[in-house]
Each structure stands twice: as structure tokens, then as C-alpha cells.
Amino acid sequence: MEYIYKLGILGGTFDRLHAGHKALLDTAFSQAGKVIVGIATSTLYQHKLFSSIVEDYQTRKDSISRYLTEKGYASRAIFIAIDDMYGNSLTEKDIQAIFVTESNRSNVQVINDQRNKRGFSSLKEVLTPYCLGNDRQVITSNRIRNGEIDREGNAYNRLFTDKKTYVLQQATRNSLREPFGIVHEDIPSVIETHPNAMILAVGDVVALSLYKLQHQAALSIVDLKTRRNSLGESDSAVLKSIPSLTHAANKAGEIEQNAVMQMQLSLTAYQTTGQKQIIVIEGEEDLLTIPAILLAPLQSVVVYGQFGKGAIAVVVTEEKKKEVATLFRQFK
Template sequence: MSPPAPPLPSDGSGGNGESDDAGSVEVVLTLPGDLRGAFKDPFGPVFTDAGALLDALEEPGPLVAVGDVVTYHLVEAGRRPDVAVLDGYTERTPVAEEIEAGTNTDAYDRHLGIENPAATLTTGILDALADALAGTGAGGSNGADEGIGSGDDAQRAETTVIDVDGEEDLVTVPAIAAAPEGASVVYGQPGEGMVRVPVEKETRKRARELLERMGGDHERAYELLGIEADREGPGP
């Protein structure tokens, strides 16, 4: 996850579920300036080798990758993420052609195109993330409890790439909050490597705390993600 982008201009959405100036994007949450420092500390262990990261996976749950470079390295190491969130940039610089080609987006079952301005989480990205997580097929009672699918839907297993027009930097936080127990979320830590976050009670709690500190309509965000607003996170 590259460094959080500057706040939206003052004439943009206030982050209360209102549309932006163009009227086409519903912004649900925004990143306040005083919260940027909270993203400097990694959520989990940092790896410089994708193979070692994959070897460290303790659970067979879904793998969610946020970022083009992270996705590229995981694919190169032999594991295509179940959910990949891409925006074509790394630290606000367009990714190299090798990285773009290496993410191999044609191999995914589903492609979702979403607009998400910098320093925001929109209706589109939160809804797409919940849909993609449901598609991983992490079912049983766990999937039903967490609002990520039940019955026949919980048994299907599809890979999804979410192609973001804008920035995907903040998607790591709702991904940790909404992913099923046993999943792993991987994102890039600038200048350090790849961070692997095991989705468990403590990491969900930290993600929920960050979501609560963002400005905007938190209940709407939880509704879109399929998690309950009065809980610390999806139950096991």
C-alpha cells in the first residue's frame, strides 16, 4: 500500500455518502490528514521474497492482494490471488509494462471496474470488495456468519480482479475487516517489502478502529461490506 494520498480538494465530497462534483461517485469514507501516520506501521510481518511469504501462509483461506507490484510478485511466485485490487500505479508512478503484463489479469474469472478517488472509499469499491470476497467460496457457517455468502453462493470459488480508476491505497483496511477468518491480505509497504496480514480477531479489530477514525458514513460502509456496525468485526 503506497503512502496515503492527500485529502480531496475542499470542493469535493465531504465523505458523508454524498456524490462527488461529477455526481457519478458516492464517497462513503475519507481519510483525514491526522490519520496518515497510522499507516506507517505495518499490519503484519514484512517480506521481501514472495516465495517466503507464501511458505508462511498457515491457513488455506483466500489470498487478497492490494497493489499491482504485490500481485505481480505473488503471480511470479506461483500463486494468483483470489482477489487482486489494482490501479496501474506504484507510489503514484505508472507501473512498468513488465509489471502490468505480469499481473496476468486475463486469467481471472471476473473483472470489476471501479472508480475510487484518492484518499476515499466509495460505494463502488466497498461493494466490489464484498462481492469479490463472496466469490472466493469461503463458505460454510463461517461464510454465512460474515455476510460473505451462504448456501450455493458460498460454495462457488471464483477469482476476481478489481481494476480501480483512481487509487486503491485504502482498500487494505476494509479488506482486513471484511475478509473471512483464515484469509490473508497482502499489500506493499513502501521501501520495505510486502506485508502479509492474517485475518484474525486482533487484525480485524485494528482495521475496524482505522475505519472508525475515517470521516463519513460508517454504518453505510459496514452495510456495503456485509459486516455489522455494532461488532468489532466478523465473527469466526
């Protein structure tokens, strides 16, 4: 098969290989006989959102390799590690094309200027359009790490846009009796296990315990009740005194769209300002553990209480989001 270019180059972080990455790779390997695939080291991505949870180099390389093998491209790939925008574009004079998206398109002129100074020809820019998710926003690794979308661009908040109220079905109740995460005897154990994690607390006892241990959750969701009895006046006063307090309604046995929207607003406010948030629910907050997991950033921890078991700590992963999304789809 003849290709437009003998040798092309592309680069990126390629964290959590997604639809946009695959489109870029497809464009490159459909047009170039050989493709230099530059994979960023931490020097390049250390300032990215949630950079601490970017997959390690080998994991990212293996993900790309598997995809290239599936597509029959693997024998034409040349992998390099890159810690700047140039990779080996300034040492390999035979490179003919550079494959980019809008996010790194501005680098092309800089690279070509440096190639020209060395007597090399300019690279032909080949632009791959952005891939959009079902919310019409660009699919990016940042958004995946932030818990907004999956790798195909399906936005988790869109699970809650079809109607105003989602009702728990009797057949689903048994599934909810099983803890979503690891059972801890008490809140100090949770803190010891996850000392630096971003925590979302669902339930008054959990939120209050974290607060009193000077480990207030990034987002606390409470209803000023415990086991359906009113919380004591002093404890209620403590929770009500927390700045950035908002309210939302959510009936028992249901998940209300407006409550979920407020959760998303509060999470955004925390990430923007760094100020801890609390939502007081008029009704019952128990089932809001589900949207908490679906909206939370990866590697954050959702903590809730379960009577007779203890404190449940759920480390938010892509797999956990998928599991909980499947469960939520059983609501009517």
C-alpha cells in the same frame, strides 16, 4: 429457586461464543435446575464452512464455562462431548426438556422417537428465537468465521453504508505508516509462511508477484500503477488477462463505498465459484487494504506492499478486524 424442569439438555458447536449461543444458554439455565451442555466434536462439524478454523474443544468449553460463571449458572452445568445429535439423551431417561433453535429443531422428533423406543418419555421442546445482527440476518458462527460479523452481530460491511465516500484525515495518516501485520522481505517469504492460506492482494507488485509464482491471490486489487507511475505494458497485460476482472473507482486518500461493494461481490464470487478474482481500480487502491481486512474471512491473509519496508502480511483475526474498524471510524 424452583425451575420448570429438573434436568434439560442442549447441544451445539459453540465456536466463537456469540450472542445467539448466550441466548440459548440463558433460556436453558433460567428454566432447568441442571443442564447437560453437549459440545460437538469434529465429527459433527467437519462439513461446516471453514471447519478447519473452528476453535478446539477445550477453548470452546472454557468460553462457555466463563460465561456460565459470569451468570451464576456454572454449578448447574454438566458438560459432555457429543459426536452425534443424541448426546446422552438416549441413556439419561430423567431428562425432561431439550433447548433448541430453528437450526437444530428438526432433531427433536428424531430424538424423541428413539427415546420412546427405549421406554423413555419424550423431551419437551423449548425453542430459543434466533438472535439477529444489525444487518437483520441471523448471528451464526459460520458468519463470524467468514468474516461477515463480530460476535455481537455487528456486520463489518455496514461500516461503509453511511455515505458514498470516506476521507482519510491527516491525524490518521501516522497510524497508517505502521504495518498492520508482519513485514516480509519478499513475496516468496509470504508464501512460505502461509502456504495454504486464502490470500487477498492489495497492490500491483504484490498481485503480480503472487501470480508469477503461480500463487495467485483469491482477490487481487490493483490500479495498474506502482508508486503512482504506470505499470509496464507487459505487466499490465498480464493482470488484465486474468479472468473474472471487474472495475471500480476509488480516489487517492479516500475509500469509496462502491469500491467496497465490488470487493464484497468479488469475495462472494470467489467463495461461490472458486475462481480467482481481480478488481482494477480507477484511481488508487492503497487504502483498500482497510476494507480488505474488514471483509476477509478469519485466518485469511491480506498482503500489501509498503515502500521501504517490504511485503506486509496481515493474518485476519477478530482482534485485527476490531483494530482496523477503530482506525476506519476516524475517516470522515
